[in-house]
Amino acid sequence: MSGTLHAPAPKLLRILGGMLLWLILGVVLWRLFAGTVAKRHDTLLFVYLILVAVAGALWLSAAINGLVLRSRLECPVLTVVNARPCLGEHVRFRLALLARRRTTVCKVVAVLSLSEEVRKARRREKILPVVVFRADSVLAEDLRLDKGESRDLPGELLVPPDAMQSFESHLCACRWQLEVLVFVGRQLVWRERETLSVQPVRIETTEKKPA
Amino acid sequence: MNQAFASIELDSTAIAAGEDLTGRVIQGESAPAIDAAVTLELLWRTSGLSQAEEKIVVSQTLPPFGAQGSAFQLKVPEAGPISYAGKTFSITWCVRIVSAVPAEKTFTVVPALQKPELP
Numbered sequence: 172m173s174g175t176l177h178a179p180a181p182k183l184l185r186i187l188g189g190m191l192l193w194l195i196l197g198v199v200l201w202r203l204f205a206g207t208v209a210k211r212h213d214t215l216l217f218v219y220l221i222l223v224a225v226a227g228a229l230w231l232s233a234a235i236n237g238l239v240l241r242s243r244l245e246c247p248v249l250t251v252v253n254a255r256p257c258l259g260e261h262v263r264f265r266l267a268l269l270a271r272r273r274t275t276v277c278k279v280v281a282v283l284s285l286s287e288e289v290r291k292a293r294r295r296e297k298i299l300p301v302v303v304f305r306a307d308s309v310l311a312e313d314l315r316l317d318k319g320e321s322r323d324l325p326g327e328l329l330v331p332p333d334a335m336q337s338f339e340s341h342l343c344a345c346r347w348q349l350e351v352l353v354f355v356g357r358q359l360v361w362r363e364r365e366t367l368s369v370q371p372v373r374i375e376t377t378e379k380k381p382a
Numbered sequence: 383m384n385q386a387f388a389s390i391e392l393d394s395t396a397i398a399a400g401e402d403l404t405g406r407v408i409q410g411e412s413a414p415a416i417d418a419a420v421t422l423e424l425l426w427r428t429s430g431l432s433q434a435e436e437k438i439v440v441s442q443t444l445p446p447f448g449a450q451g452s453a454f455q456l457k458v459p460e461a462g463p464i465s466y467a468g469k470t471f472s473i474t475w476c477v478r479i480v481s482a483v484p485a486e487k488t489f490t491v492v493p494a495l496q497k498p499e500l501p
Contacts, residue, residue: 258493287469287470289431289432289471291433301468301470303469332493335464335466335468336463338462340435342428342471343470345468371399371460371461371462371463372460372493372494
């Protein structure tokens with residue numbers, strides 16, 4: 172099972188949306204002050220426009236910085252070895268990182284979580300997600316990668332024996348999820364998720380290994 | 383027939399997923415003999431913040447029985463779900479007699495014990 176690309180499209184949309192928002196805000200302020208107040212207070216118009224420009228520039232630089240940091244790594248590939256673990260078993264997984272440029276990965280964290288979701292009624296799709304269990308594990312810290320260098324980070328997290336299995340009915344659900352967060356600098360640049368199917372009964376091994 | 387006076391006795395109130403639930407349907411002390419078939423249902427239901435849901439997993443018809451009662455054996459699915467008491471909802475298992483005045487008995491489904499891998 173391989174990880175899927177979650178972030179690029181939403182991130183690009185967020186940036187384009189943000190730029191559009193700043194553009195609209197700038198035009199609105201321009202029309203507002205140029206049409207009325209600015210006739211008497213030209214200085215005020217420029218102060219406001221400069222403030223908008225500075226705020227916009229800060230936001231844009233932060234967004235670009237995030238994209239730059241993100242672009243230093245290829246999309247990480249999360250592979251779950253046993254995506255159908257039994258209660259009380261470890262979920263084993265590994266994350267493959269590949270550096271596009273020389274970079275230092277600040278931290279890689281794996282988070283295993285169980286959340287309850289409830290819809291109040293079939294027709295009212297109101298969902299109340301509540302995280303009832305969460306465990307994490309640091310897979311790597313201050314990981315230096317040269318250009319083109321790859322790293323395979325194995326990890327495992329325990330599914331508690333007294334927890335709930337994966338469950339879904341029409342209105343209620345218990346979902347297990349494994350999430351791996353990759354930080355470059357202080358910024359979260361990649362987030363990979365896999366849904367697990369936790370079973371109440373272990374599937375018995377029937378095949379014997381050769382002697 | 384007066385099924386309302388029947389009750390359920392379970393051999394164990396904690397069953398592992400995938401195992402059999404065994405017990406007896408017995409007649410009440412002063413009730414007349416049950417002279418018709420009785421339907422027994424194994425089910426789980428949810429309760430909590432959402433509307434209650436119910437799913438009948440197994441249904442079994444027991445032949446007419448007298449004062450000695452009738453034994454039953456119903457398999458709890460391996461896939462569960464196990465009994466659960468969460469923050470927003472809970473899952474309860476029960477076995478019930480279908481009648482005008484139904485009788486039911488709740489029990490707990492727990493995860494199966496792990497067996498070691500074969501060498």
